[in-house]
Amino acid sequence: MALEVVTGNHAAGYALSVGGEANRRARGVCCGIYPITPQTEIVEFVARFKFSKGRVVHVESEHSAMGVCIGAGMNGARSFTASAANGLTYMAENIFTAGYYRVPVVLVGVNRTMGPPWNIWADQSDTLMLRDGNCIQFYCEDNQEVVDSILLAFRLGEDRRILLPVMVIMEAFIMSHTQMNTELPEQGLVDRYLPPFDLPHRLDNARPSTVGGLAWPQETLSMRVEVDEVFRQIPAVYDECRQAFLDVFGRDVGGFTTPYETEDAELVLVASGTIATTTREVVKKRRAAGEKIGMVKVKAFRPFPEKELLGAVKNARKVGVLDRNYAAGIGGIFWQDLRAAAQGKRDDLVLQDYLVGVCGGDVTPDLIEECIEDLRGRRKAGSPVWKGIEA
Amino acid sequence: MSTKTATHGAAAGAPVCGVENSLLRPGNTNCGGCGLSIVLSMIGRALDRAGKQTRMVIPACCGIVTAGGYPTSSYGSPVLGATFGGSPAFATGVAAVGDLNGEQDYVVINLAGDGGTYDIGMATLSAAAERNENFIYFCYDNEIYGNTGGQRSSATPVGAKTTTTPYGETVPKKDILSIMVAHRIPYAATLSIAHPEDFERKMLTAIRTRGFRFLLAHSPCPTGWKSEPSQTVQLVRIAVNSGLFALYEVFDGRRYRVNVSPDGSDPETYYGQQRRFPRDAVDFQVVRAEVGNAATRLAKLAEIWPARDDE
Numbered sequence: 001m002a003l004e005v006v007t008g009n010h011a012a013g014y015a016l017s018v019g020g021e022a023n024r025r026a027r028g029v030c031c032g033i034y035p036i037t038p039q040t041e042i043v044e045f046v047a048r049f050k051f052s053k054g055r056v057v058h059v060e061s062e063h064s065a066m067g068v069c070i071g072a073g074m075n076g077a078r079s080f081t082a083s084a085a086n087g088l089t090y091m092a093e094n095i096f097t098a099g100y101y102r103v104p105v106v107l108v109g110v111n112r113t114m115g116p117p118w119n120i121w122a123d124q125s126d127t128l129m130l131r132d133g134n135c136i137q138f139y140c141e142d143n144q145e146v147v148d149s150i151l152l153a154f155r156l157g158e159d160r161r162i163l164l165p166v167m168v169i170m171e172a173f174i175m176s177h178t179q180m181n182t183e184l185p186e187q188g189l190v191d192r193y194l195p196p197f198d199l200p201h202r203l204d205n206a207r208p209s210t211v212g213g214l215a216w217p218q219e220t221l222s223m224r225v226e227v228d229e230v231f232r233q234i235p236a237v238y239d240e241c242r243q244a245f246l247d248v249f250g251r252d253v254g255g256f257t258t259p260y261e262t263e264d265a266e267l268v269l270v271a272s273g274t275i276a277t278t279t280r281e282v283v284k285k286r287r288a289a290g291e292k293i294g295m296v297k298v299k300a301f302r303p304f305p306e307k308e309l310l311g312a313v314k315n316a317r318k319v320g321v322l323d324r325n326y327a328a329g330i331g332g333i334f335w336q337d338l339r340a341a342a343q344g345k346r347d348d349l350v351l352q353d354y355l356v357g358v359c360g361g362d363v364t365p366d367l368i369e370e371c372i373e374d375l376r377g378r379r380k381a382g383s384p385v386w387k388g389i390e391a
Numbered sequence: 392m393s394t395k396t397a398t399h400g401a402a403a404g405a406p407v408c409g410v411e412n413s414l415l416r417p418g419n420t421n422c423g424g425c426g427l428s429i430v431l432s433m434i435g436r437a438l439d440r441a442g443k444q445t446r447m448v449i450p451a452c453c454g455i456v457t458a459g460g461y462p463t464s465s466y467g468s469p470v471l472g473a474t475f476g477g478s479p480a481f482a483t484g485v486a487a488v489g490d491l492n493g494e495q496d497y498v499v500i501n502l503a504g505d506g507g508t509y510d511i512g513m514a515t516l517s518a519a520a521e522r523n524e525n526f527i528y529f530c531y532d533n534e535i536y537g538n539t540g541g542q543r544s545s546a547t548p549v550g551a552k553t554t555t556t557p558y559g560e561t562v563p564k565k566d567i568l569s570i571m572v573a574h575r576i577p578y579a580a581t582l583s584i585a586h587p588e589d590f591e592r593k594m595l596t597a598i599r600t601r602g603f604r605f606l607l608a609h610s611p612c613p614t615g616w617k618s619e620p621s622q623t624v625q626l627v628r629i630a631v632n633s634g635l636f637a638l639y640e641v642f643d644g645r646r647y648r649v650n651v652s653p654d655g656s657d658p659e660t661y662y663g664q665q666r667r668f669p670r671d672a673v674d675f676q677v678v679r680a681e682v683g684n685a686a687t688r689l690a691k692l693a694e695i696w697p698a699r700d701d702e
Contacts (some may be wrong), residue, residue, distance in 0.1 A: 055491060060514055060517070065480075068481070068483050069480060071483060074481075094477055208466060211453070308398075
């Protein structure tokens with residue numbers, strides 16, 4: 001296994017390509033690609049890759065990028081693509097379709113502020129818009145986690161008990177364009193990890209059926225309920241995929257959440273992506289000074305790891321959520337779901353939302369310290385607090 | 392697991408009875424006199440004649456409704472429903488994977504109406520044509536959004552009343568075939584349900600041609616056109632004979648052949664049989680002049696850049 005210094009985009013492009021290549025033993029790989037800053041380097045990598053049994057289609061839009069993936073998946077091939085911000089909103093209709101058709105496309109989302117105005121910096125509001133789009137969502141905090149999560153995403157999404165699209169997400173520039181030491185597993189190991197894929201309900205002339213025609217409310221409802229039931233099975237199947245990953249690659253890809261020093265913590269911060277890394281460092285420093293403080297990183301947003309999160313804050317009195325995203329008039333989106341999860345179970349919690357790094361601002365240790373100080377002084381939670389607004 | 396999601400579980404190996412083709416089964420939900428029903432039967436017969444199966448991709452349009460309600464399907468072939476503007480991308484994926492796996496027993500047909508072709512699918516269609524993707528794109532043009540109850544599209548002819556042009560359409564319809572020919576695709580042709588031999592020959596040409604093939608059929612919608620269902624074929628015949636719907640084919644975007652030359656029939660007859668055209672909505676002198684110009688242009692093109700004898 002080769003340790004290389006690569007960007008998040010390079011890491012993602014590599015993982016998607018070797019993951020796709022692994023299906024040469026079955027019906028091959030086919031994907032649609034379309035550039036958008038800051039993910040362009042991913043599709044450039046994919047375009048350079050020499051697939052043994054693959055087709056990379058240079059489409060005219062993100063909508064068609066996902067369209068090609070759905071068509072390819074429905075004819076039994078592995079498929080993947082990548083996008084960001086406005087590209088994801090343009091693609092959205094077909095992301096929903098992939099979920100409803102149970103086509104396990106792996107979609108890398110590089111968080112970028114929704115435009116206009118054209119702002120290319122990190123903001124998670126784009127991928128979170130798709131939180132109800134029937135896709136699994138993993139937020140990563142470093143390039144290694146991107147590689148590992150993509151490989152796991154193929155195996156998880158394509159598992160016959162799941163068959164759903166999986167989004168693997170990283171933040172613009174802070175990850176996409178930042179080089180880090182990253183293990184890029186060789187093809188042979190990836191082949192061992194990923195079983196050959198063929199969609200069980202793919203187009204078949206021996207069994208002609210119409211997929212996606214008219215259906216009445218009751219029949220449509222039964223399909224939706226089926227997806228809901230599948231979502232409840234994801235944690236168990238994820239654990240299997242995680243164990244298999246450890247067996248093949250000798251590395252743990254991590255869980256839906258990763259608590260840090262939460263056991264006796266009175267104050268816990270909840271963070272995702274690169275903000276989790278910074279938060280962990282701040283917590284480490286404060287722990288050294290004797291404070292009972294902890295943090296929990298959220299990797300999976302869909303399915304939402306309700307039990308794990310409530311477990312991580314079981315001894316806490318105060319919880320601060322650091323959201324690099326927001327819904328106008330309401331607040332951070334991670335906070336909203338956690339608040340809903342805590343409702344009736346932990347009404348004693350001071351559960352405060354901090355909007356940090358929204359629209360791409362830097363989230364520095366000092367900024368996180370400010371959030372901690374604010375939370376310390378609170379006896380009850382208030383409205384979400386905007387950080388980073390210059391007076 | 393049993394994946395019933397969005398799948399119309401058509402009875403496997405159900406007998407195809409009462410019709411002469413294996414594509415469109417009896418009991419479909421099309422309106423009486425629908426041009427699409429005839430189009431589908433003719434496509435099915437051509438496929439049978441060529442000994443080919445098909446995997447179809449159909450966006451939101453009457454063609455997907457033809458299948459009927461879940462869990463039935465009136466199609467004898469697998470059909471992948473596509474988002475309204477996305478079908479050529481879906482078809483690209485299906486055809487690409489078929490090619491990757493060397494599957495030659497079926498041809499991928501992307502069937503769409505004029506809304507999905509002239510309007511919302513235009514960019515996706517253009518891109519698939521430009522890439523010369525290996526499938527047949529078949530547009531049945533009923534000159535309205537039929538499935539939503541008859542709204543104007545950019546295929547609606549001047550003078551036609553629709554629910555969104557209650558005072559009559561004022562903008563001439565797009566010349567979609569010229570747009571597709573400009574992509575220099577291997578094969579582009581117009582087809583008429585009133586000319587079944589010509590229809591079948593063009594289908595067979597399309598089936599044996601590799602790359603992107605664009606076929607356009609004039610497809611009356613009695614419901615939207617306020618025409619008699621029994622007159623559907625006759626309307627297309629008048630449209631062709633009067634020159635309103637020219638029957639021609641273009642190879643590689645360069646070589647033209649006119650298949651049926653106008654016989655001098657008066658276009659006014661065509662308009663008179665459809666109540667979507669109010670009496671004073673159409674200036675027939677203008678129509679006659681335009682039809683004449685279009686016929687002359689095509690004849691000239693076929694004279695200067697003729698199709699080869701072997702194609």
